[in-house]
Amino acid sequence: MSLGLAFVSVLVVAFAAAWVGFARGRRLRTAGRLHSLPVYHGAYAALWAAIPALLLLAAWAPFQSQMVNQAVLASPEGRALPQFDMQRESIMSEAQEIADGEREQGFNPQSSSLAPRIRSEQQRYAMMGGVAAILVALAAAALAVRRSKPQFRARAGVERWVMIVLFAASLIAILTTLGILLSLMFESLRFFRLYPLQSFVFGLEWSPQTAIRADQAGSSGAFGAIPLLWGTFFIGAIIAMVVAVPLGLMSAIYLTQYAHPTVRAWLKPILEILAGVPTVVYGYFAALTVAPVVRDLGLRLGVESASSESALAAGLVMGIMIIPFISSMADDSIAAVPQSMRDGSLAMGATTSETIRRVLLPAALPGVMGGILLAVSRAIGETMIVVMAAGLAANLTANPFASVTTVTVQIVQLLTGDQEFDSAKTLAAFALGLALFLITLLLNLIALRIVRRFQEQYE
Known part of the structure; x- marks a missing residue:
């Protein structure tokens, strides 16, 4: 049996x-x-x-x-x-x-x-x-x-x-x-026994490749996490959000307030299809279509260091990918605001745009913030687009046309293949994972505080 x-x-x-x-x-x-x-x-x-x-x-x-x-x-x-x-x-x-x-x-x-x-x-x-x-x-x-x-x-x-x-x-x-x-x-504590915590948190150089012999250069490795954390925020929380937040909010406002029901019935499912596209497809699109355009744009602007693998290419495609997360949550939150509040604002002489800005968005703020937080978490945890469009170089730069990398990409690199969990190179992946976990937790706490600060109560 x-x-x-x-x-x-x-x-x-x-x-x-x-x-x-x-x-x-x-x-x-x-x-x-x-x-x-x-x-x-x-x-x-x-x-x-x-x-x-x-x-x-x-x-x-x-x-x-x-x-x-x-x-x-x-x-x-x-x-x-x-x-x-x-x-x-x-x-x-x-x-x-x-x-x-x-x-x-x-x-x-x-x-x-x-x-x-x-x-x-x-x-x-x-x-x-x-x-x-x-x-x-x-x-x-x-x-x-x-x-x-x-x-x-x-x-x-x-x-x-x-x-x-x-x-x-x-x-x-x-x-x-x-x-x-x-x-x-537990694994991060093992890493910090081999490598100082302050050097990991405040280090400006990331070079996990360790030499076989002690007399070779870089035999101890460099595990400064600042370049990785900056690359993660630069791509996922800055460039991607600059693309996704305005487009997501404006699409939600149009679909709920201006679009004809027939138009909404067609556009909303088409928009949400973006959430179901595999990330590797976005990666191909970023590497083969967006990255060459971004590189040519950088060269025309006189940026000699413009690369075919850039933070801007990855961030733009990642922003397109997470538009449905913001749009869907904002759409549902705005649609859930009582119709009496809209009618009352319009009856007082407010225009449609003023009603949206002063009544609907404040009332729907918790849902909008939830969608933005979900999108930020999704962008921070993305790997495939960064690998294919942003590269693997851990550069501490604010140049959007340069190649950068993120925490998730380096975790994959460190844990690829047969690894023994007794070296700083392998254990560094767990330290990066813990840092990413704490950062995501901090973002949740900040979003919760913002919602409590600006949320308006209605009967």
Whole structure:
């Protein structure tokens, strides 16, 4: 029995428990006054049958692989494996792929002889977990059905289960954020043991390439994050926002206040298509179309350092990419302002533009700020457009025609290929990730403060 079959079996038990609970509730209803409807009795039995058993399967799945590995290593075939860890792990990996049917045979003969043992242990432990889950489902369903009585508050029990599920869903988001932060912090602390914090935060040179020999130039590497942070803000928070914010707001204002309903029905979906275009397509567009135009423009303006890979080319295309984020949020926020406020402003003699500027935009400020913040976060985290249009050079320059790079691009560069997590070069990626996380958090706090400062309350 596999865990998938056990999952289906638990659902079947839950469905049967729901039918039995519903039938029992109907019999109790005909016999006398019933506190909760029969459907709640069935739902109560189904929830008790499904949730504990599914939680058991979810907890069993990650431990099953560990128990299988321990059982395989304790077997005669496992004891015959080499003692060298990397070679043993390679054989185990090949044997696992053979057992899963991903390949027919491995490079090492021992992997083929080890695969049947892995397959048998997987079946044994899957059977144990599946049977345990089914027994738990049956026992919980029987207890839940036995509780069905005329005065039993089944509806309250169902609502309690729903509240638990909703709380667990919200808790998952919080724990995920906490896990991301802790994983970044632990690896970042390892990096700062190898490289000074002040040099990382205030350093003006980024050169993570370390030499093989100590007598070579740059043997210690340079990990100053200022050029990367500046490139990230220069492209994502300055150039892209200069393009996206005016165009996004003006398009939202036109679609909500001036456009004919037929025009709006066509233009709004077309505008939102931009959000669904893959970023690699934007990267090709930036590299093949926009970048040559920007380079020629720089040369005509007398900028001799104009490059085919520039911050301006990447920022322009990134700004076009994030227009739908601002436009959609601003559109929904402006459309949500009560019509009575528009009518009252116009009745007082204000023009349409004055109504938009003095009434609608202040009332829709939270949604507009939310859209801008979402767009900034999207732009800061973009990688493909920067790689293809802005380059990889960590230059600290305000020249929009020069090549720059961003934090996300360098993280990809540092973690590409087989890396060992014991060098400053690799651990620097986690420090950059932590810096980007803190910057995004700061932007959220600033946006929240702005909204609280300028938000207007209406009844």
